[in-house]
Amino acid sequence: MMEKAIVLGCSAVGAGLAMIAGIGPGIGEGYAVGKTIESIARQPEAKGDCTRTMFIGVAMAESTGIYAFVVALILMFANPFIGKL
Amino acid sequence: MDGIGQGPKVVFEIGPIRITETVVTGWIIIVAVLFVCLWLTRGLKKIPDKKRQIIAEMFVKFVNGLVKENMGAKLIYYAPYIATLLVFALLGALVSLLGLRSMTADINVTGTWALMTFALITFHKIKANGFGGYLKSFGKPVAFILPLNIVSEIATPASMAFRLFGNVAGGMVITSLLYGALASLSSAIGLSFTAGSWGFSVFQVGIPAVLSVYFDLFSGCIQAYIFSMLTMVNVGTAAEEE
Numbered sequence: 001m002m003e004k005a006i007v008l009g010c011s012a013v014g015a016g017l018a019m020i021a022g023i024g025p026g027i028g029e030g031y032a033v034g035k036t037i038e039s040i041a042r043q044p045e046a047k048g049d050c051t052r053t054m055f056i057g058v059a060m061a062e063s064t065g066i067y068a069f070v071v072a073l074i075l076m077f078a079n080p081f082i083g084k085l
Numbered sequence: 086m087d088g089i090g091q092g093p094k095v096v097f098e099i100g101p102i103r104i105t106e107t108v109v110t111g112w113i114i115i116v117a118v119l120f121v122c123l124w125l126t127r128g129l130k131k132i133p134d135k136k137r138q139i140i141a142e143m144f145v146k147f148v149n150g151l152v153k154e155n156m157g158a159k160l161i162y163y164a165p166y167i168a169t170l171l172v173f174a175l176l177g178a179l180v181s182l183l184g185l186r187s188m189t190a191d192i193n194v195t196g197t198w199a200l201m202t203f204a205l206i207t208f209h210k211i212k213a214n215g216f217g218g219y220l221k222s223f224g225k226p227v228a229f230i231l232p233l234n235i236v237s238e239i240a241t242p243a244s245m246a247f248r249l250f251g252n253v254a255g256g257m258v259i260t261s262l263l264y265g266a267l268a269s270l271s272s273a274i275g276l277s278f279t280a281g282s283w284g285f286s287v288f289q290v291g292i293p294a295v296l297s298v299y300f301d302l303f304s305g306c307i308q309a310y311i312f313s314m315l316t317m318v319n320v321g322t323a324a325e326e327e
Contacts, residue, residue, distance in 0.1 A: 055310070056314055059307070059308070059311040059315075062252075066247055066255075067244075067247060067251075069251050070247055070251050073254065073255075
């Protein structure tokens with residue numbers, strides 16, 4: 001019982017720590033959007049192109065955050081360590 | 086609160102094959118899209134006089150333009166595939182608005198689509214370079230970079246699958262967490278009523294809709310678009326290689 005409690009608690013902490021990775025995509029996407037707004041302000045007729053490219057770039061930048069999120073989900077809901085006890 | 090971390094429910098079983106909610110939702114979407122297509126394309130005329138033909142033409146033109154822009158005019162025959170992917174991914178995410186489980190919140194679905202993209206990428210690389218050239222391209226620019234190239238080859242479909250899955254599943258988890266939090270908040274203040282198995286919490290009215298607009302509508306549309314965009318870009322660059 002004790003071991004299970006320790007594993008569960010540590011997994012919850014780990015899931016929380018994994019989500020620190022959200023900082024990276026946040027900063028990166030902020031930069032991307034800011035630069036896009038700058039370029040749209042400079043050249044409003046290129047708005048469509050800029051926005052489309054930005055969305056793809058933002059989606060790419062987001063993948064690290066998504067990986068962290070998948071790790072957190074696995075730790076919370078499909079814990080692989082419980083079975084090893 | 087229950088059911089947050091669970092996978093899709095098993096609806097029925099045929100022998101060893103388990104038919105989950107995801108598959109049933111997929112069937113519903115397929116039938117719905119089929120009937121919408123039949124309805125949209127009925128009685129086509131050279132000079133359109135009905136609104137539905139204009140809508141159908143707009144959609145086809147949009148997809149054709151997208152494919153031409155990202156894959157080149159030579160690969161225009163991918164337009165039906167891309168349109169299918171786009172519509173399926175879009176409706177698969179938006180079906181959560183009807184209270185069903187999002188189809189793309191299942192790693193099996195997104196993984197399958199990513200594997201299809203991977204097969205197309207490999208096919209076009211082999212077609213463009215020949216099989217020997219395809220194997221040789223792993224050792225370029227220098228031979229010892231081979232493991233990195235293999236990893237990056239596998240990472241493309243994996244990241245595509247996880248991106249779509251993570252976005253939709255993340256939205257689902259966050260929305261259900263919020264529902265649970267609002268339910269306990271209302272019961273703490275005493276504003277939740279239960280009648281038999283039917284419960285009602287005052288705070289659950291309206292507040293989750295704000296998140297739902299972002300996670301279900303916006304995220305679903307954007308991710309469907311991005312998935313088909315990445316498919317186009319990846320297959321297009323694979324076909325272009327010398």
